Amino acid sequence: MNPPQSDVMKVNLEPVSDDQNLGFIACLTIDRPDKLNALNAEVMASLKTVCAWVEESDDVRVLVITGAPPNPPAEGKRTKPHAFVAGADITEFAGAGSDVIRERFRNNAVEALWNLSKPTIAMVDGFALGGGCEVACSCDVRIASNRSTFGTPEINLGLIPGYGATQRLERLVGYGKAHEMIMTGDMVPAEEAHRIGLVNHVVAPEDLEQTVMEMARRIGTKSSHALRVGKQAVRAALDEGLTDGVEIEAIAFADLFDSEDKEIGVQAFMNRETPEWKHR
Ligand code: COA
Numbered sequence: 001m002n003p004p005q006s007d008v009m010k011v012n013l014e015p016v017s018d019d020q021n022l023g024f025i026a027c028l029t030i031d032r033p034d035k036l037n038a039l040n041a042e043v044m045a046s047l048k049t050v051c052a053w054v055e056e057s058d059d060v061r062v063l064v065i066t067g068a069p070p071n072p073p074a075e076g077k078r079t080k081p082h083a084f085v086a087g088a089d090i091t092e093f094a095g096a097g098s099d100v101i102r103e104r105f106r107n108n109a110v111e112a113l114w115n116l117s118k119p120t121i122a123m124v125d126g127f128a129l130g131g132g133c134e135v136a137c138s139c140d141v142r143i144a145s146n147r148s149t150f151g152t153p154e155i156n157l158g159l160i161p162g163y164g165a166t167q168r169l170e171r172l173v174g175y176g177k178a179h180e181m182i183m184t185g186d187m188v189p190a191e192e193a194h195r196i197g198l199v200n201h202v203v204a205p206e207d208l209e210q211t212v213m214e215m216a217r218r219i220g221t222k223s224s225h226a227l228r229v230g231k232q233a234v235r236a237a238l239d240e241g242l243t244d245g246v247e248i249e250a251i252a253f254a255d256l257f258d259s260e261d262k263e264i265g266v267q268a269f270m271n272r273e274t275p276e277w278k279h280r
Contacts, residue, residue, distance in 0.1 A: 001013070001024075004049045004050055004053050006046040008032050008042050009028065009029065009047065009050060010029045010031050011028050011029075013025070013060075017217065022221060023058075023220065023280060026064070028064065030043055030065070030066070030067045033067070033070050033083070036067075036085070036126075037067035037083050037086065037132070038085065038087055041092065044104075044109040047112065048108075048109040051116055055116055055117065062120070063116065063119070064216055065135065066122070067084040067125070069125070070082060081126055081127065082126030082145075083132070084122070084123075086132055087132055088131040088163070101162070110138050117231065118228070119141075120138075121141045121212055121216055122135065122143070124144040124148045126147065128150045129151045129152070130152060130163075133150050134161060134168070137198075142198065142199040142200055143202075143203065144194075145190065145203060146204060148190040149187045150181075150188045150190075151185060151186060151187040152181050153187075155182065156185045165178075165182065169198070172196075173196045173197055173198050174197075222277075224280060225261050225277075225278075229252050233248060233249045
């Protein structure tokens, strides 16, 4: 099982547990630290390839996505700041017209990430700006270090977000705060991002990886079938009204009663055993 790699993207596989049958957590690192991991065309192509691989690979249970830490500074230069992703690569916007951008942003990698049926976690350490904030918003869960900063500064370029923040950020932080972020372009520190619902947890930088991996492992031990159904049902809350959404949940919940994993889970509870899922 060899994950795709590229010059700008590394993918490591971490076992969910000592039990090899439980599969792997795919840890994807966007690797352009000298450019604060900005999303250029190469990164976006790699991200799309990795997402397709994650979806197809039966052994991958959870995807964790992060940005590479800064390289040691060149002599006489300062260390560059920590970044998850500091946005789309702005140099690729120079001179670009709408035809180029429509083509580039159609079926883009952020949508591929959003459309994964498997659980996804953004591990954010540093700047998550513009497309970086949008990559994070396209994951199911966001966990950030306390030195992280979020924002949608596209307005400062005479633009608006283009990877879904007007919709997905709005769903996380609400109408008023999304307007404020998109209209001012102001940076939002991690603690505030936590308070407004943009991130799930904020921890010290040295605790970040462990916190994320513990959650990824916990999720990775669940029934992948139940996880998939649960993700679809929660997503329905974004597109449907409450009455239709509750109906979607009722159908999904009842359908799970015909799944082998439901019987495995219920029997394991009653026998005080750890469930051995059919759909690992
Ligand atoms: N696109 C392309 N390059 C970027 C980038 C981006 N979105 N963000 C940072 N970089 C590059 C810088 O050009 C610089 O490259 P260089 O060292 O070769 O000159 C390097 O990353 C380090 O960034 P720098 O600006 O020197 O760091 P800083 O600590 O002074 O500032 C930021 C950090 C995040 C405040 C600043 O880089 C910034 O505002 N970036 C753009 C954020 C943005 O607008 N994102 C939305 C894009 S749509």
